[in-house]
Amino acid sequence: xxxxxxxxxxxxxxxxxxxxxxxxxxxxxxxxxxxxxxxxxxxxxxxxxxxxxxxxxxxxxxxxxxxxxxxxxxxxxxxxxxxxxxxxxxxxxxxxxxxxxxxxxxxxxxxxxxxxxxxxxxxxxxxxxxxxxxxxxxxxxxxxxxxxxxxxxxxxxxxxxxxxxxxxxxxxxxxxxxxxxxxxxxxxxxxxxxxxxxxxxxxxxxxxxxxxxxxxxxxxxxxxxxxxxxxxxxxxxxxxxxxxxxxxxxxxxxxxxxxxxxxxxxxxxxxxxxxxxxxxxxxxxxxxxxxxxxxxxxxxxxxxxxxxxxxxxxxxxxxxxxxxxxxxxxxxxxxxxxxxxxxxxxxxxxxxxxxxxxxxxxxxxxxxxxxxxxxxxxxxxxxxxxxxxxxxxxxxxxxxxxxxxxxxxxxxxxxxxxxxxxxxxxxxxxxxxxxxxxxxxxxxxxxxxxxxxxxxxxxxxxxxxxxxxxxxxxxxxxxxxxxxxxxxxxxxxxxxxxxxxxxxxxxxxxxxxxxxxxxxxxxxxxxxxxxxxxxxxxxxxxxxxxxxxxxxxxxxxxxxxxxxxxxxxxxxxxxxxxxxxxxxxxxxxxxxxxxxxxxxxxxxxxxxxxxxxxxxxxxxxxxxxxxxxxxxxxxxxxxxxxxxxxxxxxxxxxxxxxxxxxxxxxxxxxxxxxxxxxxxxxxxxxxxxxxxxxxxxxxxxxxxxxxxxxxxxxxxxxxxxxxxxxxxxxxxxxxxxxxxxxxxx
Ligand code: ATP
Ligand code: MG
Numbered sequence: 001x002x003x004x005x006x007x008x009x010x011x012x013x014x015x016x017x018x019x020x021x022x023x024x025x026x027x028x029x030x031x032x033x034x035x036x037x038x039x040x041x042x043x044x045x046x047x048x049x050x051x052x053x054x055x056x057x058x059x060x061x062x063x064x065x066x067x068x069x070x071x072x073x074x075x076x077x078x079x080x081x082x083x084x085x086x087x088x089x090x091x092x093x094x095x096x097x098x099x100x101x102x103x104x105x106x107x108x109x110x111x112x113x114x115x116x117x118x119x120x121x122x123x124x125x126x127x128x129x130x131x132x133x134x135x136x137x138x139x140x141x142x143x144x145x146x147x148x149x150x151x152x153x154x155x156x157x158x159x160x161x162x163x164x165x166x167x168x169x170x171x172x173x174x175x176x177x178x179x180x181x182x183x184x185x186x187x188x189x190x191x192x193x194x195x196x197x198x199x200x201x202x203x204x205x206x207x208x209x210x211x212x213x214x215x216x217x218x219x220x221x222x223x224x225x226x227x228x229x230x231x232x233x234x235x236x237x238x239x240x241x242x243x244x245x246x247x248x249x250x251x252x253x254x255x256x257x258x259x260x261x262x263x264x265x266x267x268x269x270x271x272x273x274x275x276x277x278x279x280x281x282x283x284x285x286x287x288x289x290x291x292x293x294x295x296x297x298x299x300x301x302x303x304x305x306x307x308x309x310x311x312x313x314x315x316x317x318x319x320x321x322x323x324x325x326x327x328x329x330x331x332x333x334x335x336x337x338x339x340x341x342x343x344x345x346x347x348x349x350x351x352x353x354x355x356x357x358x359x360x361x362x363x364x365x366x367x368x369x370x371x372x373x374x375x376x377x378x379x380x381x382x383x384x385x386x387x388x389x390x391x392x393x394x395x396x397x398x399x400x401x402x403x404x405x406x407x408x409x410x411x412x413x414x415x416x417x418x419x420x421x422x423x424x425x426x427x428x429x430x431x432x433x434x435x436x437x438x439x440x441x442x443x444x445x446x447x448x449x450x451x452x453x454x455x456x457x458x459x460x461x462x463x464x465x466x467x468x469x470x471x472x473x474x475x476x477x478x479x480x481x482x483x484x485x486x487x488x489x490x491x492x493x494x495x496x497x498x499x500x501x502x503x504x505x506x507x508x509x510x511x512x513x514x515x516x517x518x519x520x521x522x523x524x525x526x527x528x529x530x531x532x533x534x535x536x537x538x539x540x541x542x543x544x545x546x547x548x549x550x551x552x553x554x555x556x557x558x559x560x561x562x563x564x565x566x567x568x569x570x571x572x573x574x575x576x577x578x579x580x581x582x583x584x585x586x587x588x589x590x591x592x593x594x595x596x597x598x599x600x601x602x603x604x605x606x607x608x609x610x611x612x613x614x615x616x617x618x619x620x621x622x623x624x625x626x627x628x629x630x631x632x633x634x635x636x637x638x639x640x641x642x643x644x645x646x647x648x649x650x651x652x653x654x655x656x657x658x659x660x661x662x663x664x665x666x667x668x669x670x671x672x673x674x675x676x677x678x679x680x681x682x683x684x685x686x687x688x689x690x691x692x693x694x695x696x697x698x699x700x701x702x703x704x705x706x707x708x709x710x711x712x713x714x715x716x717x718x719x720x721x722x723x724x725x726x727x728x729x730x731x732x733x734x735x736x737x738x739x740x741x742x743x744x745x
Contacts, residue, residue: 011042018048020118024174026306033314052089058101124702165209167351169334179668193254202284206260213260219671221457228262251451307584311459390425403433404466406496409539411666417456436467480515496526519688522698533701533714551585562650578626
């Protein structure tokens with residue numbers, strides 16, 4: 001649950017905020033959230049330009065920030081206040097000057113957004129604070145009263161680094177956007193490579209942390225990966241070439257090797273992209289090309305995730321420094337899945353810095369522990385997916401059917417492909433059902449080979465087709481017969497709410513139909529993010545990115561005039577896309593079914609809009625409305641209301657985003673989630689089949705742990721009339737949106 005920040009409770013406090021180390025997309029969102037949370041609480045934020053150097057330089061480099069100073073930066077990459085690697089800050093004189101500049105301005109609270117170096121510097125500075133102030137008071141730079149008024153430096157760190165290297169958090173600021181950049185490049189390379197039957201070696205960033213390389217290898221369906229954490233065994237060149245050769249024999253047209261920039265051999269020799277290329281050319285006798293992605297990975301607009309997650313981190317960090325006493329060790333904030341976690345900074349940094357030594361001493365297990373469960377899962381899954389020796393594993397008589405049910409969602413294909421590849425590698429025969437339960441009842445299914453699904457990873461849509469149809473009891477006989485005659489031993493259903501409903505119907509009636517007495521697992525795929533047993537479902541991230549992209553364009557279209565916009569998202573009765581889109585896109589208000597719309601609330605909103613246009617120089621107002629927010633207060637009604645009440649202050653427009661939210665390719669996050677969920681679902685099916693068990697369950701990700709839940713138990717946690725979970729974690733973010741997107745006026 002997000003910490004609550006109460007207006008006006010921190011008046012008199014002064015907080016500095018800076019960005020350090022390499023820039024990362026999302027730093028601006030974090031900065032903006034820190035600044036605005038402080039302002040909402042009544043404190044005065046100061047932005048410090050050029051990292052620690054600005055703190056030493058003082059003057060205009062330490063500047064009070066107002067609400068508007070943090071406007072228009074949410075969608076910008078890099079950091080608008082600059083970053084600098086300051087050598088001077090690592091000296092006593094540097095820190096002394098920095099402390100003097102803070103104390104003379106009354107600043108004794110800091111939020112630093114940066115890498116391990118910046119966080120170490122922060123901790124060191126706080127440790128020496130008392131001694132520095134004594135020295136300054138002794139020398140007359142500050143008065144003893146000034147010193148006594150600021151006995152401690154209270155601080156919080158945020159990990160900003162596209163490498164995802166900080167131990168203890170699943171994601172650091174900028175990683176998701178970097179994955180977007182890399183994924184775009186890999187998808188583009190895959191199509192040209194396939195046309196020419198070519199091999200590509202792609203180098204991505206990551207000195208000590210191979211997360212970007214590993215995640216890309218999995219989500220891009222690549223063939224081989226070289227990570228700094230896991231140096232390959234001697235003779236790896238031969239193994240790599242054998243692997244590429246075998247996957248060609250199995251039918252792949254392109255080969256892609258992903259190399260992290262910090263990859264080395266076991267004896268610590270760097271592995272260069274050029275050496276990998278030369279090895280492949282010599283061994284395979286075909287052209288290989290190198291692409292080094294470099295700084296494009298840091299560039300461009302931040303992804304939806306990097307906007308909302310960094311906003312939440314900035315909010316939490318500010319809330320912390322505004323209320324902390326400074327007696328406990330300073331924290332760094334991060335994520336476990338969707339949950340914000342507060343980590344001891346010193347421990348997190350020392351664990352992070354221990355990784356290279358562990359690599360040298362070959363402590364693979366310890367490294368995987370430090371990297372966390374997602375990294376460990378992805379290493380294991382990639383090994384299995386990429387080993388073409390498993391493309392024709394000896395088939396057993398066990399056949400597993402895979403199908404889609406419900407509305408289309410980006411990532412359905414990724415899940416289906418993963419199911420087929422993992423199923424085959426585990427000795428199962430995989431069968432694809434076309435068009436959901438309608439197809440199944442008609443027996444429309446056929447075997448899927450390894451090659452059939454190659455390339456499905458990155459495709460939007462659903463090659464197998466999907467139908468919303470939930471079978472009636474009368475149809476179960478045909479469905480049972482089809483499963484029996486297809487000799488199906490297990491069923492994987494990838495889809496949305498209707499998939500869960502359908503599976504419940506099967507579960508309830510299974511005692512009467514022998515064909516239904518098989519294990520069944522649901523994989524949550526739906527853009528609404530309303531599914532039971534999971535915090536996030538496959539496809540929601542792609543839809544959210546689309547909503548945010550629309551908001552960006554709407555803002556640009558309105559930049560030359562006074563505008564009020566009401567944007568409508570999909571989601572039925574679930575407000576996930578509206579709230580998260582509004583949070584990530586900078587909307588001043590969101591209207592959800594969960595919180596409904598009242599006339600009193602609308603009156604307040606209208607008054608607020610008028611005041612902020614009149615008194616605060618506002619020229620744009622954006623509200624995001626979930627499609628089922630209210631049956632009568634429709635998007636048009638809201639727009640008409642704002643228009644009439646605005647009395648000429650602005651023009652009002654609406655945008656109903658519609659079905660493009662379901663289309664488009666799955667994002668890296670969607671693909672990774674689809675892969676991990678499907679892996680667990682297939683493991684459950686294989687286990688149940690081998691034990692002769694036949695449970696019906698669903699798989700989900702909660703706090704980044706992949707877990708299976710019985711379907712009945714999972715459905716008990718839902719509000720069926722609204723088709724959504726009873727507890728929705730993201731509803732806690734509404735106060736964050738109010739705090740950072742909507743200035744008190
Ligand atoms: P990246 O992800 O790019 O590595 P980083 O924050 O780790 O980011 P660094 O250059 O290592 O980048 O550190 C940023 C700045 O933090 C340094 O230039 C220096 O000013 C400060 N800093 C780092 N380590 C210390 C330290 N031990 N003591 C004081 N200041 C430090
Ligand atoms: Mg660093």
